[in-house]
Amino acid sequence: MLRAAINLGNPILARRDPARGEVGGVSVDLARALAHELALPLELVVVEAAGLSVEAVERGQADLGFFAIDPLRAQHIAFTAPHVLIEGCYLVREDSPLRSNDEVDAPGRVVVVGRGSAYDLHLTRTLRHARIERAPTSPAVVDTFVALGAQAEVAAGVRQQLEADAARLGGLRLLPEPFMVIRQAMGLRRDRSEPAAAALADFVERMKASGFVAAALARHRIEGARVAPAGSRSDC
Template sequence: MTAPLPPSHTFAPTGRLRASINLGNPILANRNPATGQPFGVSVDLAQRLAQRLGVGIELVVFDTAGQSVEAVRNGAADVGFFAIDPLRGEGIAFTAPYVLIEGSYLVRQESPLQSNHEVDLPGTRVTVGKGSAYDLFLSRELRQAEIVRVASSQAVVDEFVRQGLDVAAGVRQQLEHDQRRHPGLRLLPGRFMVIQQAMGLPKDRGADAARYLHDFVEDMKSSGFVAAALNQHHIQGASVAPAATAP
């Protein structure tokens, strides 16, 4: 059962729920090429939350995760959809994850690299989208390889090819899409990380709002809403996160 609803101005002080949507992760959101409007799992969740709160919705759309995080952190948006990461926790209250996503590596066919654990070698240059979950994770985990940051997750493979770099890191689905555009590339088997995608809101909205958002996410998982959204948007390689207890 969802926690009691806090006053609507707690979530939506402007009278509309401003939802930060990150287009840098194609599993969660994309832009309709005909209309220019965003769509995807995160958009569906934002719309359902606004409906529950009884307020209108305003989608605040960004091309990168870093921009989306900052919008919530500085109060320019009321809720957002993020990969859980310790560096992002400052100023943001996260729910438990609603979706789990695989992070993968892409290399050239002729690359000597055959497994994920071989990537962290001296002289290996790994391309990531600046401020993405992969950037934050690999910045902590890689000890010998060099990280090359590019403007966005969508630009990773293009820059990897253009600069002649060694490895591209990102969402498996994005890499598979780019692989079809650039012949001669292959994915390393398995995954180097599992990304926990959650919702979040500014911490200064208070504990009641954070509890309500947590319970909302749990309800969306248990009711089958998240699974249905993944299916509707033809998303593969992502799974509904398991149930979580209240924080």
């Protein structure tokens, strides 16, 4: 059995069909392709947040997962090179005076992020003055931001999720430039064998080179994400 952790907190890579309840997306397609190559049945370990996906692999509840590459996670997860690049952006209220990313990190400012997400890890390292408020999951960020009212001025997350929430709720806008580009990779526990890690890395490169990843993005109508260059490194 091949057990793959699937994070529904990142709608770019996975989501649940509201009508049928089935889970699909780019990460599911890749997991199925790998299971087919290995001639193994596939079990999807479906979770609602990035942190839970990391925990599933670290605790041996899943063999591999789909993660944003991050140095903290790399202590326990061996990443492949990235397969997809995704923009992380800031969202503010329509009447906010904030117009650029460099205005966000200021004393007294509160930034809402999804707990344990790539944005949480990145902003925890890089913000020096603003305070971070953590929503339970990435999809809950904007609703948490709105519920906090004047207590929070900025929300951070996947561009597509923020755009969808802004359209749903109204009165919100994104700052024009991404504050980070997230490198999405596959990964397994670091104490697994070197041949297993090498085989997974090779699988990712072949899926990029063959056009499989690009076709999956198109099939699931994902905009704003792009295939990572061949031979790119995880740097972790």
